[in-house]
Amino acid sequence: MLWTARAVSVLGDSLGLVALLVHLQAEAGAAVAVALLLLAGDCVPGLFGPLAGLISDRIGLRRVMIACEAVQGLLVLAIAASLPPLPVLLILVAARGIGATTFIAASRSAVPRMVDDDDLEAANSALGVGTYGLEAFGPLIAAALFTVSGIRGVLLVDVATFAVSAVVLARLPLLGSVLRTAPADEAPPVGWYRELTAGFGHLRSIPTVRVIAAGFVGVVAFSGVDDVALVFLARDELGGSSSDAAILYAGVGIGLLFGYLLLGRVGGRWPALGLLLVGFVVSSAGNLVTGLAGSIAAAMVLQTLRGAGIAALDVGVNTHLQRIVPPTVLGQAFGTLYGAIGLAAGLSYALGGLLLAATDARITFVVAGAGGLLVSAAAAVALRRAARRPAS
Numbered sequence: 041m042l043w044t045a046r047a048v049s050v051l052g053d054s055l056g057l058v059a060l061l062v063h064l065q066a067e068a069g070a071a072v073a074v075a076l077l078l079l080a081g082d083c084v085p086g087l088f089g090p091l092a093g094l095i096s097d098r099i100g101l102r103r104v105m106i107a108c109e110a111v112q113g114l115l116v117l118a119i120a121a122s123l124p125p126l127p128v129l130l131i132l133v134a135a136r137g138i139g140a141t142t143f144i145a146a147s148r149s150a151v152p153r154m155v156d157d158d159d160l161e162a163a164n165s166a167l168g169v170g171t172y173g174l175e176a177f178g179p180l181i182a183a184a185l186f187t188v189s190g191i192r193g194v195l196l197v198d199v200a201t202f203a204v205s206a207v208v209l210a211r212l213p214l215l216g217s218v219l220r221t222a223p224a225d226e227a228p229p230v231g232w233y234r235e236l237t238a239g240f241g242h243l244r245s246i247p248t249v250r251v252i253a254a255g256f257v258g259v260v261a262f263s264g265v266d267d268v269a270l271v272f273l274a275r276d277e278l279g280g281s282s283s284d285a286a287i288l289y290a291g292v293g294i295g296l297l298f299g300y301l302l303l304g305r306v307g308g309r310w311p312a313l314g315l316l317l318v319g320f321v322v323s324s325a326g327n328l329v330t331g332l333a334g335s336i337a338a339a340m341v342l343q344t345l346r347g348a349g350i351a352a353l354d355v356g357v358n359t360h361l362q363r364i365v366p367p368t369v370l371g372q373a374f375g376t377l378y379g380a381i382g383l384a385a386g387l388s389y390a391l392g393g394l395l396l397a398a399t400d401a402r403i404t405f406v407v408a409g410a411g412g413l414l415v416s417a418a419a420a421v422a423l424r425r426a427a428r429r430p431a432s
Contacts, residue, residue, distance in 0.1 A: 041212055042154065045205040046147060047170035049109060051177065052201025053140070056116055057081070058182040059194040060133070063123065073126055080130040083386035085137035089145070089379015092138065094236050096146035096371035101153070101215035106206050108143035112136050113202030120195035141382075145375035150215055152362040152370075161307030161315075164358045168300040168351055172293065236372070243373055246364060247426030252316065252357060253377055255419030257384045259320050259353075262411035264385040265392020265404060266327050270343070273401035274336065284336045291340040295347020302348075303355050312360035313423055319353025320416035322346065328409020331402045 064073045085092075096104045115136045119129065147167075155163045185194045243249055274285035307315065326346025333339040357377070365373045388408075396404045 041208050042147060042150060043166055043170045045105070045109075045208040046167060048201045048208070049112075049143075049205040050171050051181075052198040052205075054177075055182045055185070055194050055201075056198035059186075059191050059198070060119075060129070062186070063191045064126070064129075076126070076130055077133060078389070079386055080134040081137045082382050084134040085141040086379035086382030086386075088138050089141055089375040089377075089382070090236060090240070090372055091375070092142035092379070093145040093149075093370075093372035093375020095142055096149055096375070097368060101146045101150045101371075102209060102212050104146040105143055105150075105212075106209050108139045108146070109202045109206040109209065112139040112143075113199050113206070115139070116195055116202065117199045120192045120199065123191065141375065141379060144378060145371045148358055148362070148374045149367075149370045150212075151358070152367075153215060154213075157363065158308060160359045160362055161310075161312070161355055162304050164355045164362075165300045165304035165307055165351070168354055169297060169304070172296045172300070172351075240372070240376075243365070243369060243376065248313070248360065248364065248423060249373065251419055251422040251426045252360065253380065255316075255320060255415055255422070256353075256357060256377065257380050258415035258419075259324060259412045260381050260384040261388050262408045262415065263324060263327055264388025265396065265408055266330075266346075268389060268393055269396050269401045269404045269408075272396065273330070273333075273339065273405065277401050278333070278336055278339065280336045287336065288340055288343055291343035292347040292350070295344040295349075296351050297347075298344070299348035299351025300355070303351060307355055307359075312356045312363065313427070315352045315356030316360065317356075317416065317420050317423070319349045319351070319356055320419060321413065322349025323353060324409050324412025324416055325349075326409070327405050327412065331405030331409065 060077060064077055115132050118124075119132050122128075124132065151163050151167070152160060182194050185197060189197075270288050271285045274280040274288050278284070303315070310318075323346050326342050326349055330339050330342045330346070333342055358374075361373050361377070362370065392404060392408065395407060
């Protein structure tokens with residue numbers, strides 16, 4: 041049921057994003073408007089990540105997930121009804137992004153309460169397939185819907201997916217607040233501010249969590265620009281068409297699906313930290329070598345490998361946190377980490393975009409990949425040391 045709810049909701053998100061991008065391109069006609077939309081949806085919610093995680097820890101996972109879907113649906117309905125001017129649209133999209141961030145923290149915290157420890161890798165891989173698999177079909181479905189319904193029609197379909205997701209989530213077990221049932225020596229102090237600061241302190245006290253957070257943020261800060269640079273690599277350096285650029289983006293999605301499917305079968309044979317480091321290295325090396333590719337076909341193969349590396353990274357991070365972080369602060373762990381990832385991606389868009397403008401796509405990919413590999417090496421050394429130290 042959680043898989044179905046996430047898959048339907050993410051499919052709707054991808055439909056809505058395409059609709060808003062098309063709307064802005066037609067109405068505003070400026071690349072800056074599109075960039076602001078992406079920043080509002082990805083980066084602004086990152087500032088609220090810790091609070092979003094605390095909400096799921098304190099209130100209860102099922103209630104939080106249902107409320108997040110309902111709020112997001114209402115916000116998208118408001119956008120569909122009014123198609124507001126850019127400033128208002130950015131506020132609504134940022135608010136929807138905060139709801140999505142809260143939902144992600146709650147859904148990832150729910151997994152270890154639903155499956156046995158030995159099945160965490162398979163469960164996280166399955167959720168990855170549902171999340172990223174159907175997301176890849178969103179633009180295709182949106183393109184078909186545009187011919188019969190227009191922008192508002194596609195947004196209303198997005199609203200409907202939130203409603204379906206909420207109904208499915210209502211069938212889950214209650215999954216009440218862990219804070220209310222935890223022993224007194226494990227539960228953080230009462231009060232939002234005290235719980236938030238206590239949660240931060242607890243997370244900082246776990247050596248491997250500190251290293252994972254720093255390494256993940258570092259890799260994303262270098263590699264996030266690849267989403268921007270890929271189209272320039274295809275069109276300029278490799279002399280391809282718009283269709284060739286789409287093929288390269290599809291390669292990442294294919295790699296994600298293949299990686300998640302493979303890890304769903306054999307992921308339990310690998311330690312979570314091993315998967316994490318493999319993901320760091322493969323995703324970074326994929327970018328570096330993509331910058332040296334001599335053809336569209338070679339670049340697609342390399343981006344497919346990169347997608348498989350991202351899948352390993354995702355499963356490794358989620359599984360390790362679910363196993364090592366106490367349930368009382370698990371939501372904060374996910375909210376804080378993925379909030380920081382959103383901010384790192386925004387930094388990569390900005391600084392990487394400047395590098396792309398000053399040089400070219402090949403140099404941008406090589407720098408992104410090399411930087412990611414350096415961070416990966418540092419993370420490997422730090423994790424080896426951290427694994428030997430107890431939490432402080």
